Amino acid sequence: MPDFSIGVDLGGTNLRIAAVSREGKLLEKVALSAQVARGPDDVVGDMCDAIRRLAEQHGSLGKFLGTGIGVPGVIDMEVGVICKSANLPGWSNYPVRDEIERRLGARVFLNHDAKVAALGEKWLGAGRNAENMAMITLGTGIGGAIILEGKIYYGMNGMAGEFGHITIEPDGVPCGCGNRGCAERYASATALVRMAREAIEAGEAPALAEAAASGAEFSGRSIYDLAVQGDEPAQRLFRRFGRALGIMMADVVNVLNLEMYVIGGGVESAWDAFAPTMFEEMRQRSIVYAATAPDNPMGKEDSAASQNVSRTRRTTVITRALLGSDAGLYGAARLPAL
Amino acid sequence: MPDFSIGVDLGGTNLRIAAVSREGKLLEKVALSAQVARGPDDVVGDMCDAIRRLAEQHGSLGKFLGTGIGVPGVIDMEVGVICKSANLPGWSNYPVRDEIERRLGARVFLNHDAKVAALGEKWLGAGRNAENMAMITLGTGIGGAIILEGKIYYGMNGMAGEFGHITIEPDGVPCGCGNRGCAERYASATALVRMAREAIEAGEAPALAEAAASGAEFSGRSIYDLAVQGDEPAQRLFRRFGRALGIMMADVVNVLNLEMYVIGGGVESAWDAFAPTMFEEMRQRSIVYAATAPDNPMGKEDSAASQNVSRTRRTTVITRALLGSDAGLYGAARLPAL
Numbered sequence: 001m002p003d004f005s006i007g008v009d010l011g012g013t014n015l016r017i018a019a020v021s022r023e024g025k026l027l028e029k030v031a032l033s034a035q036v037a038r039g040p041d042d043v044v045g046d047m048c049d050a051i052r053r054l055a056e057q058h059g060s061l062g063k064f065l066g067t068g069i070g071v072p073g074v075i076d077m078e079v080g081v082i083c084k085s086a087n088l089p090g091w092s093n094y095p096v097r098d099e100i101e102r103r104l105g106a107r108v109f110l111n112h113d114a115k116v117a118a119l120g121e122k123w124l125g126a127g128r129n130a131e132n133m134a135m136i137t138l139g140t141g142i143g144g145a146i147i148l149e150g151k152i153y154y155g156m157n158g159m160a161g162e163f164g165h166i167t168i169e170p171d172g173v174p175c176g177c178g179n180r181g182c183a184e185r186y187a188s189a190t191a192l193v194r195m196a197r198e199a200i201e202a203g204e205a206p207a208l209a210e211a212a213a214s215g216a217e218f219s220g221r222s223i224y225d226l227a228v229q230g231d232e233p234a235q236r237l238f239r240r241f242g243r244a245l246g247i248m249m250a251d252v253v254n255v256l257n258l259e260m261y262v263i264g265g266g267v268e269s270a271w272d273a274f275a276p277t278m279f280e281e282m283r284q285r286s287i288v289y290a291a292t293a294p295d296n297p298m299g300k301e302d303s304a305a306s307q308n309v310s311r312t313r314r315t316t317v318i319t320r321a322l323l324g325s326d327a328g329l330y331g332a333a334r335l336p337a338l
Numbered sequence: 339m340p341d342f343s344i345g346v347d348l349g350g351t352n353l354r355i356a357a358v359s360r361e362g363k364l365l366e367k368v369a370l371s372a373q374v375a376r377g378p379d380d381v382v383g384d385m386c387d388a389i390r391r392l393a394e395q396h397g398s399l400g401k402f403l404g405t406g407i408g409v410p411g412v413i414d415m416e417v418g419v420i421c422k423s424a425n426l427p428g429w430s431n432y433p434v435r436d437e438i439e440r441r442l443g444a445r446v447f448l449n450h451d452a453k454v455a456a457l458g459e460k461w462l463g464a465g466r467n468a469e470n471m472a473m474i475t476l477g478t479g480i481g482g483a484i485i486l487e488g489k490i491y492y493g494m495n496g497m498a499g500e501f502g503h504i505t506i507e508p509d510g511v512p513c514g515c516g517n518r519g520c521a522e523r524y525a526s527a528t529a530l531v532r533m534a535r536e537a538i539e540a541g542e543a544p545a546l547a548e549a550a551a552s553g554a555e556f557s558g559r560s561i562y563d564l565a566v567q568g569d570e571p572a573q574r575l576f577r578r579f580g581r582a583l584g585i586m587m588a589d590v591v592n593v594l595n596l597e598m599y600v601i602g603g604g605v606e607s608a609w610d611a612f613a614p615t616m617f618e619e620m621r622q623r624s625i626v627y628a629a630t631a632p633d634n635p636m637g638k639e640d641s642a643a644s645q646n647v648s649r650t651r652r653t654t655v656i657t658r659a660l661l662g663s664d665a666g667l668y669g670a671a672r673l674p675a676l
Binding site for chain 1: 470484492496497501503507508588590596597624626628630652
């Protein structure tokens with residue numbers, strides 16, 4: 001009779017809900033077609049109905065521990081409010097947590113989607129055996145989260161892990177955050193499409209131009225498909241992506257020196273296209289990674305860094321996420337069980 | 339009758355030793371003129387004599403807790419050995435810790451100079467009231483250290499906090515670490531002198547040229563003196579320094595979201611010359627700093643980041659170190675008392 005909790009992934013287009021046992025077994029998963037961007041009034045009712053149904057259905061199995069919700073954007077965890085979210089514009093300052101707690105009469109935990117995804121990968125995915133890891137989510141932007149000694153590291157006020165806004169090119173492309181040349185301006189789905197349109201405009205990418213004009217959605221996926229087919233301009237875009245991601249990762253590794261870095265999110269599926277350049281950059285740019293890369297445990301005799309390696313654990317692991325889009329669901333369900 | 343410990347700052351040119359009470363009171367400080375770069379054989383004997391004398395002299399006051407030693411370069415803390423140090427070439431692979439422990443018959447703790455300085459500032463300096471802080475040491479290079487919940491954060495194998503090798507200019511000046519455009523190539527004493535010589539060579543800096551040709555040592559200090567006197571080319575160098583440091587700090591703040599960042603080291607004395615540019619860059623480039631800067635606690639209504647601020651502590655403090663070159667001595671003395 002396992003205890004269980006419910007995880008909610010409140011995305012910009014989907015609302016997904018899962019019941020997960022305390023041991024990490026998926027009991028049931030549902031997707032609601034609610035248009036969450038239209039605001040909370042319509043959605044919270046449907047969400048609570050679904051949670052109630054799942055809780056009742058699996059209540060015979062064990063104790064219901066509560067509900068965790070992962071949301072995109074900027075949240076105030078203490079107050080349980082979405083302050084601002086590009087994907088959930090109508091939800092700003094709505095008392096999400098308290099309202100759902102009131103309706104359900106059970107505890108609700110609100111958290112960032114990137115942090116919740118990291119928790120999911122730590123619990124049941126790539127980070128199962130890593131007590132200290134970071135997760136990098138490559139999607140519309142770049143999400144980041146740090147786990148130290150098995151727990152989410154929040155920093156002073158929940159903002160730790162803003163890897164996507166690390167500066168890659170000090171005079172580069174302007175970013176919504178106020179900076180120029182942020183990593184996510186070069187290494188995200190949005191960035192791929194922007195860079196592709198620039199290449200098309202410059203007349204450098206005929207196959208990409210054709211794909212963009214075809215009427216089908218022109219996305220990171222379309223660019224990846226061309227890269228896989230051997231289109232050099234598309235491959236070049238992924239090398240630029242990999243270079244930016246590698247610079248960002250080198251900085252992160254130099255600062256944190258963690259055991260493991262898990263790369264996930266939708267664009268992670270293009271791993272083959274960007275990872276070789278990413279690793280090349282990391283090796284050149286991070287004194288810490290160069291000393292601890294798996295195939296270079298003690299590295300060059302002459303490298304200072306290569307000698308500063310503990311006897312117990314030497315290897316920095318950079319790896320792909322294992323749970324796909326379910327990481328956030330599992331991580332959210334983990335929140336009430338912690 | 340206070341218990342006490344002994345701190346040793348084993349620098350490239352100086353060997354300084356202090357007895358410090360458990361409460362942080364300096365009992366006695368000595369400087370040995372030993373040429374530490376000549377290797378450990380000469381020096382360890384003198385060091386142990388001095389430690390023994392201090393331990394005996396203050397032994398009537400309380401229990402002697404042991405000795406802490408801060409060293410520059412790459413060390414293996416588990417083995418207690420200096421692996422590689424540009425400033426202590428003769429010391430590589432000498433069993434520093436074990437040899438001194440053997441001679442003294444008391445516990446010895448070996449640690450990095452940057453981490454020990456951070457511990458000193460945390461204990462008795464700028465970070466007294468901060469449980470979570472980083473220290474940035476501006477000297478020949480840039481040293482870094484992170485303190486979480488009052489304790490040094492080492493990372494997987496002691497390499498966390500390599501802030502100086504964060505990439506500022508992806509195609510910039512080559513660095514000894516293998517990267518290009520590392521922060522310390524633009525924001526250190528070495529960098530200032532290099533940039534000054536470049537400006538002199540380009541004929542852009544007559545006053546700097548005069549100072550460099552004067553026969554007196556041409557250092558960061560000489561450049562600072564000219565900047566203070568209003569020399570525009572010298573001031574420009576400090577703006578470049580501040581810009582690079584600001585980019586680096588923005589990245590560090592975005593990743594760590596700590597309460598406090600303490601800037602120390604010899605070049606910190608030029609604060610007035612570089613800090614304005616540093617703060618300007620940080621504000622533009624760090625979404626986390628912009629939201630939490632002291633004079634902008636809730637910031638612009640329209641800024642997403644400015645709203646993601648906890649109710650309890652809102653402010654990121656960037657501040658000057660308080661203990662000068664004694665930070666490392668105090669921090670080293672703190673090691674046996676922890």
